[in-house]
Amino acid sequence: MSPTSHASTEALLSQLQGWRESFDDSFAEPRHSDGWGDAWNVLGIRIAGEPFALSLDELAGLLTAQTPAPYPADAPALIGLIGHRGQVLPLYDLRAWLGRGLSSSVRWWAVLRSSPVALAVEDFDGQWRVPPEDRLQQADSHEGVGRWTLRCNGDLRPLIALVPLVERLTATLAVHKNGAAAAVTTA
Template sequence: MSQHKPEQLAGLARLREDFDQSFAQAPERTRHAIKGFLAIRVGADPYALPLDEISGLSADRHIVPLPTPVTALRGLAGFRGQIVPVYDLGCLLGHAPAAHLRWLVLINKEQPVALAFATFEAYLRVDQHMMVDPGETAPETAEHHPQTIGAVRGDGLRPILHIPALIETIRRLSQRITPPPATPQLRSVKP
């Protein structure tokens, strides 16, 4: 039998520990940041909504129309005891107003707003390597839009909607809405 020196035994113990640790760690591909998105369509165009910037998703809510010169403002809807304005997401992105908007997504926790769109396709869990930075999107594969920030790879490139840019667009539109002038109250005069 051969005798092992103490430094050899320590080296073997280290190798055994490293080997055991390799099974305790997650595989490299699952250690990347995973982000959730809603895959939606506005008209024929695919988009991704970041799940961490959404506080609710609902289908077939009643929208009370409002008389307004702002085409994108579809009306008001109730969400969890709050009345929120509903904007046509397609109009905010430069599309014509949609005839039917089935889905509403609630954004902007400080001053809630609902974005309305017609088609919800799927929930996406996307690994970081499947995301494309805004500077990397080639003009022939994905058009850069001021309300998008990067894209998600999958069934083609799906631009990621930039919620803060959409909120800014809504803020600018709401400045165009002016309340009607107040009508003077007539008081009855007693003789």
Template sequence: MSPVPALADSAASLREEFDRSFSLAPASPAAGRVNLLTIRIGGDPYAIRLADIRGLHADRRILELPGPLPELLGVTNFRGQIVPVYQLAALLGKAAGAAPRWMVLAQASAPLALAFDAFESHICADAGQLIASADSAGQGRPREGVRTGAGVVPVLDIGALAAQIEARAAHASQGAQP
């Protein structure tokens, strides 16, 4: 008897399982664990909670536009929706270098993308790896950190950054009206 039918059945089974995996919702992290993206802004490491973003994108075309905030790089298109793109380094008070390659689409009340220099990795941290920051000044600045093999990496508060941008843009547009 030839092993070929057994291989064909095995391949078909693997193909079906692979295809089915795309129709299922992504698995949530185990209780007490949080998914994070680690990124670089300038030479500094940061982390972003996966729950705070809608997507990670590279090499998106940004149409430069003038705007009320100096951190505004311009706009880009996500599935037919025009989205403003802000430079994360400038929002954090860091020197802005070359045009950032990466951006995240923020989970916010209004469409918003945040651009940064480099994406490093995805980590699934447990509660013991998350620590409160001594400085909780807010405005998107890290209020917590995550312990990694390379040390403690600050976790950005994307919700606070989005609220800060919204408030500053509203204030700027009110000041521009006659």
């Protein structure tokens, strides 16, 4: 290799390393305002035909539903297992999780960012940036639904609070597991 081509290769590698570091650093920096102030990015979904919203900050992805791998467990609302980015995730029926019965047809899977969980949803309506004036705070939260209702594209959509929902699921599974373990030891 000639000294000129070696220098070109070194310069290219240095530039690539700089881009890599810049890309990685961008995730550690706070998001910059682009004139929307503190707008929330939300995903519009439908559950039993009713409009709801999920915070995009709480999601790692939205996938077209396929056939999940069956899993022999009697966990509440568990549909099966899916693969996402090299991980095996339990897939739960969001409609059943919210106490609204089982979904008749699932078209999308929402993968959570904070927990290794995926949620099956019936329909996806769109994605919106919701400015503060389109957020209505509720006095109390309903089962699985947070304290906010959002105005998105003319619809009022309750914002589903995913973190408390996952905490409730985890607690339910722990009780279920402990009950099963107690039944085995007494048998």
